[in-house]
Amino acid sequence: MARKVFYISDGTAITAEVFGHAVLSQFPMEFEAITIPFVETNAKAEAVKKQINDSFITTGERPLVFHSIVKPEIRDVIYSSEGLDYDFLNTFVAPLEQQLGVSAAPVLHRTHGKANHSYEARIDAINFAMENDDGQTLKHMDKADIILLGVSRCGKTPSSLYLSMQFGIKAANYPFTEDDMDSLKLPEALKRNKHKLFGLTIDPVRLQEIRQSRMENSRYSSLRQCRMEVKEVEMMFKKERIPYIDTTNHSVEEIATKILDMTGMERHMF
Amino acid sequence: MARKVFYISDGTAITAEVFGHAVLSQFPMEFEAITIPFVETNAKAEAVKKQINDSFITTGERPLVFHSIVKPEIRDVIYSSEGLDYDFLNTFVAPLEQQLGVSAAPVLHRTHGKANHSYEARIDAINFAMENDDGQTLKHMDKADIILLGVSRCGKTPSSLYLSMQFGIKAANYPFTEDDMDSLKLPEALKRNKHKLFGLTIDPVRLQEIRQSRMENSRYSSLRQCRMEVKEVEMMFKKERIPYIDTTNHSVEEIATKILDMTGMERHMF
Incomplete structure (x- = not known):
């Protein structure tokens, strides 16, 4: 037992x-x-x-x-x-x-309480991540701290939310979809914020599994399509010199902290 | 220093x-x-x-x-x-x-790694919270573990996201807006899932501050409107016997864990 x-x-x-x-x-x-x-x-x-x-x-x-x-x-x-x-x-x-040489002065609810001075900034970051998820708008890219890029279902959304929730970072994310694949290019709002771009990639076999569980037997979830999209996007990351990591074997915590480590962004604790 | x-x-x-x-x-x-x-x-x-x-x-x-x-x-x-x-x-x-009477067998990346058996469930929960935020659809309410209710800007979205991210709980949320106030009632999909409903409320003065910072000098952010909405929604919680908590002085962690404590829902650790 x-x-x-x-x-x-x-x-x-x-x-x-x-x-x-x-x-x-x-x-x-x-x-x-x-x-x-x-x-x-x-x-x-x-x-x-x-x-x-x-x-x-x-x-x-x-x-x-x-x-x-x-x-x-x-x-x-x-x-x-x-x-x-x-x-x-x-x-x-x-x-x-x-x-x-200082006595502890224990105060209840200090560890995870609201007293933390940057609490408002954290809630703003969470709202920012929600409103700028999945490329739904590019209007606020100038205000983002970081912009995650990658194919559909490579881990952009959970990573953005984790960055905002845990570290108070304004994370947006932008997907490259099937329609983009013929001529992958960065929209103007992203080009202008190139220093904020960070790529996520994933093993195509794992990607296919994830997509299958959402949309079975579609072109979207075919291994052929997954391979093609991952290859195109990785080529683009290299060409544009966008730093990127492979999310395949990593948890959200690991992805988020790797991004901070690689970009040198500051962590805020809550 | x-x-x-x-x-x-x-x-x-x-x-x-x-x-x-x-x-x-x-x-x-x-x-x-x-x-x-x-x-x-x-x-x-x-x-x-x-x-x-x-x-x-x-x-x-x-x-x-x-x-x-x-x-x-x-x-x-x-x-x-x-x-x-x-x-x-x-x-x-x-x-x-x-x-x-057991030797430790330290393994790197076990604490926040992906090995955790319920990792997929967590990602599903995060996606669920995203897709069922702010009442954007009521189609999946039967699949929710919990449904948070309250006026706009009382803390529903951060709380839902935290519940999903930290505890792997499928949390939806539904707002009551100005247009609902004349005759507050629960949509059919919520009535059917009454045991999952949980209310959030907030001090009207604090609510006004939050709304002001989003939409200055609007009716939405007037103290009069905030007072009225909070009063109406609290009355509804009482009438419908929906458990609720005041989020005013609480962090996201405190709100989320209070909800679990009051509902008896299980926490999953990641």
């Missing part, structure tokens, strides 16, 4: 999840995760403690408990459970206090 | 950033952060070490180094720098190995 894991926080629990997930992904075994956010009151903490203890009784194994709890009195209740505590906030805060 | 912080990884560095940001946000001071992802070779690790050491020489303070480096030989190079290491992977992996 998969080992039980609890991710607990008095905030969103996103940090506890990311932290626990990163640590546990180093182990070649399965875990069964339960996330409990917003544990803000003693009553809720006691209920969570009971849930942890019940899991211990049922399974005979002490559940792993990853938490990022800011309030000391809530943390104490969780500590007193039968779970095995992995408390990365506390583990690192004490040594840091010593190094910095 | 702000203390220098490095976030370093042989992967995307997203985990190192989230981890460092969560720890440092407990301190009431400013930091200057530099993120260096994809440190995969010895040569790159040596260059990063030099950068850390240079920063020490220039500022006279040892930089803080948060890292999540999987490869031991890369980690050793970073350890040998003048930075102060905060290595949360290693700190927790050893005690976990003992508890689990």
Whole structure:
């Protein structure tokens, strides 16, 4: 049976999840995760403690408990459970206090809260990505931070949205479609913003799989068409000296961070 | 001068950033952060070490180094720098190995890689959120996991996108506009999926600010109009017994996780 894991926080629990997930992904075994956010009151903490203890009784194994709890009195209740505590906030805060010569002043909801000064810029970036997706307009290209190019279904949309959501970057994207293939060229609004262009490409076999699941047995999803489009677009990237990456074996996180790494664009954290 | 912080990884560095940001946000001071992802070779690790050491020489303070480096030989190079290491992977992996009786088998790119079994489902969810944003179609409501409702600019779009991106949830959203206000009612496709409906509301003064920055001095952005729309929509939520939350003082992360918490929907991690 998969080992039980609890991710607990008095905030969103996103940090506890990311932290626990990163640590546990180093182990070649399965875990069964339960996330409990917003544990803000003693009553809720006691209920969570009971849930942890019940899991211990049922399974005979002490559940792993990853938490990022800011309030000391809530943390104490969780500590007193039968779970095995992995408390990365506390583990690192004490040594840091010593190094910095500054006492921590924990404030709830600071990690993923709205207090962050660049919050408005992030929402603007998300709206920008939505409104400038898939070449639906070229009016705002001058305001874009980056413009992703590529064939249909190579990963432009998720990458643009991730760049905006995670890093507050205004990402537009523009597709090259079947009709463009005879004479691939950059529209004027893109030429003018050439330094912002970044290409995505993909293995034609993988592209065909993705297109098949959307539009079965069409010309659009034929291997022949996929091969041709990828080849033409890659040639264009080379000719125009547009930097590009292959998305085939990469997650959205990897594509987005590779783009930032290659372009030297700054990351904003939220 | 702000203390220098490095976030370093042989992967995307997203985990190192989230981890460092969560720890440092407990301190009431400013930091200057530099993120260096994809440190995969010895040569790159040596260059990063030099950068850390240079920063020490220039500022006279040892930089803080948060890292999540999987490869031991890369980690050793970073350890040998003048930075102060905060290595949360290693700190927790050893005690976990003992508890689990299982050796860690570190694999690069597992945390934010594509290997994750539900990766396709996530991309499907992102595409779903895009295609079913802002009520542009009601054809796919039967396939939605959740449908967010609210007035224009109350936070529906960022919340839908975040739910899909972070948790793999198929989130649609539907706006109530000025024209609906005389007799607010749910379209048939929403009525049929009543158990999926979730409302967002917002403080009218804040709403007015947001609308002003998009369409200055219009009826749409008048306080009177904002008040009226919010009041009508909240009344409808109550009458139809649609659960809802106020987004005014909350980040996208908080809104999304509150929705999951209140609906009991499962979170998928990526």
